[in-house]
């Protein structure tokens with residue numbers, strides 16, 4: 001049979017998501033799918049771990065070996081000794097936990113779970129009853145957009161394409177940007193709050209102070225639909241803009257201006273991003289910021305923050321297969337209830353606790369790690385510690401599109417199918433699912449299998465009781481549960497369904513919270529033992545909280561601001577995008593650079609208490625002289641195995657996976673760290 005070929009990828013002018021447009025990564029799809037370095041068959045390591053020597057094996061051999069090893073580990077140490085990992089919310093994310101549940105292990109994890117998106121999802125589900133998204137597709141454009149720690153022109157709003165974010169600006173809304181860097185959005189903003197990294201919570205509390213103090217809130221809405229207003233008012237009473245100014249480095253008058261503009265210009269929406277989730281006071285930061293649209297009544301109204309139509313139903317996660325005893329064993333669940341316990345929407349293990357279990361066997365040993373689409377050495381905090389832990393594993397499997405420095409550590413590597421090679425039901429915006437798409441397999445490369453197919457094959461090989469039915473059955477179950485009213489095959493015919501949208505869904509029945517209202521005072525938080533009202537806490541490593549450290553490491557470091565060319569650690573091997581960004585760049589103010597004899601384009605080293613790496617200096621007046629912003633995800637596929645240059649420019653050599661963590665979510669510190677810098681003389 002003649003294999004189909006992917007000739008071109010183009011946007012669909014009919015699509016409500018991109019209206020025919022593609023981003024640079026989308027344009028490069030063909031380059032990715034047919035890249036000469038794609039993994040196309042399973043392989044087994046023959047040399048020492050990390051020696052870069054591999055042997056081609058068949059799928060039967062690979063599945064047999066994985067099944068035998070996992071069953072042996074389960075017999076000897078219990079299923080919880082097998083951990084599963086995946087990367088940022090990809091098509092198969094829920095399949096990872098599904099397979100874990102079928103296998104009997106509660107330990108699966110994702111590097112973004114405590115750090116990205118899920119803090120926003122879990123917090124708003126508990127306090128609003130649902131996850132709100134921006135209303136981009138309605139008839140009424142927003143009059144004001146508040147971008148907080150989020151740059152959707154590069155990264156895309158919650159799971160959507162970034163074109164929606166760009167379109168949102170077409171009607172010239174007022175723009176408020178909270179960002180330490182002068183991004184394109186910040187330059188276009190009516191008010192730009194150049195916040196000190198990691199102090200967003202203080203800024204939000206001060207804005208709440210102004211909105212309440214000056215009575216700028218939507219009184220009827222607050223009266224009818226919120227719970228705990230008086231308690232909140234009391235909490236923020238002392239958090240004046242003057243209180244926040246020395247903490248945030250933002251002038252009190254600017255904070256007032258932003259609060260007034262946001263409260264007085266309606267409808268308004270909040271675009272928030274992962275920058276508010278990369279420090280250990282993540283949950284209270286998310287809480288404080290989320291209250292801004294609630295107080296101003298911008299909830300489920302045209303041009304505001306809206307709840308989605310949930311076109312895709314609950315995923316059949318098989319969580320019911322785990323006994324309460326097994327659920328309680330999930331690493332970190334006891335402490336971090338919003339991540340892994342009673343307050344979690346999709347409970348996951350705590351990464352630092354998991355790494356400790358691998359490295360030290362405490363609180364119990366974890367012997368095997370199955371990684372489905374995550375470049376652990378580049379995207380977990382504190383990469384050198386991560387390496388130490390991974391080297392202690394008895395058995396490691398990686399499924400990926402390419403060999404990566406992480407895959408080089410595995411015993412077995414499996415070739416995963418990329419997105420044009422697999423069937424999936426996708427709903428966008430993520431969680432809200434107002435548009436439901438049939439992502440359809442167009443081609444197949446070599447012996448690649450989708451992650452979903454691999455899980456089914458493995459479950460069958462291990463003779464598990466569940467997770468053995470064909471993938472399409474699960475797609476159909478999701479569609480049925482969401483009420484789209486089509487099977488996957490039928491959805492394929494139409495391509496996508498846009499669901500009829502309804503506003504003010506909270507009327508008349510109320511919000512899906514214990515009080516039926518938006519809980520400014522969060523009763524579920526109180527029940528779980530967390531503060532029901534937001535409060536500010538200084539980042540653990542900062543000029544204020546650790547002045548001794550600041551003597552040696554005087555600059556504040558933020559990491560990982562998204563750029564359009566790459567997706568996290570991906571795409572460095574695609575020449576078209578790589579040409580646009582051949583080397584990692586760190587932003588630095590010219591005055592700071594001059595102090596160290598650094599010119600634009602020079603390599604500079606950046607060091608924290610945990611390690612040192614280097615990136616090229618990008619001089620810009622758009623950053624505070626006290627701040628450095630480094631890119632994340634860097635490794636160099638062209639430098640070859642086994643390390644692919646991963647230790648040279650990897651920002652996670654600098655970040656921290658040690659306590660303190662966010663008390664509810666277990667979040668560690670990826671941004672707002674202390675660093676020092678110098679000119680790197682010895683590298684090209």
Ligand SMILES: Nc1nc2c(c(=O)[nH]1)N[C@H]1C(S)=C(S)[C@@H](COP(=O)(O)OP(=O)(O)OC[C@H]3O[C@@H](n4cnc5c(=O)[nH]c(N)nc54)[C@H](O)[C@@H]3O)O[C@H]1N2
Nearest residue numbers: 087088112116372373374375379399400416560568569570
């Ligand atoms: N310092 C710092 N660290 C960060 C961040 C930061 O801002 N700063 N951001 C954090 C955040 S928010 C996140 S979400 C994480 C992201 O972390 P990751 O998810 O690990 O990052 P990616 O590089 O997107 O993906 C990892 C791997 O998935 C592979 N892959 C792609 N598609 C598929 C597929 O369909 N199947 C399989 N099996 N593999 C596939 C890619 O080839 C790649 O090797 O990083 C976190 N780390």
Ligand SMILES: Nc1nc2c(c(=O)[nH]1)N[C@H]1C(S)=C(S)[C@@H](COP(=O)(O)OP(=O)(O)OC[C@H]3O[C@@H](n4cnc5c(=O)[nH]c(N)nc54)[C@H](O)[C@@H]3O)O[C@H]1N2
Nearest residue numbers: 149150151155197198273274275558561562564566567568
């Ligand atoms: N092209 C592309 N798209 C992506 C990704 C990618 O790697 N490439 N990654 C995907 C993933 S996993 C995620 S989570 C999203 C993330 O995308 P976003 O949520 O947009 O997050 P970032 O781009 O990491 O950061 C947004 C902005 O926050 C600023 N910032 C840094 N530190 C702070 C701080 O302490 N406070 C505030 N208020 N702002 C700060 C940065 O300067 C940056 O401009 O993007 C997704 N989309």
Ligand SMILES: [Mo]
Nearest residue numbers: 088112116274
């Ligand atoms: Mo993320």
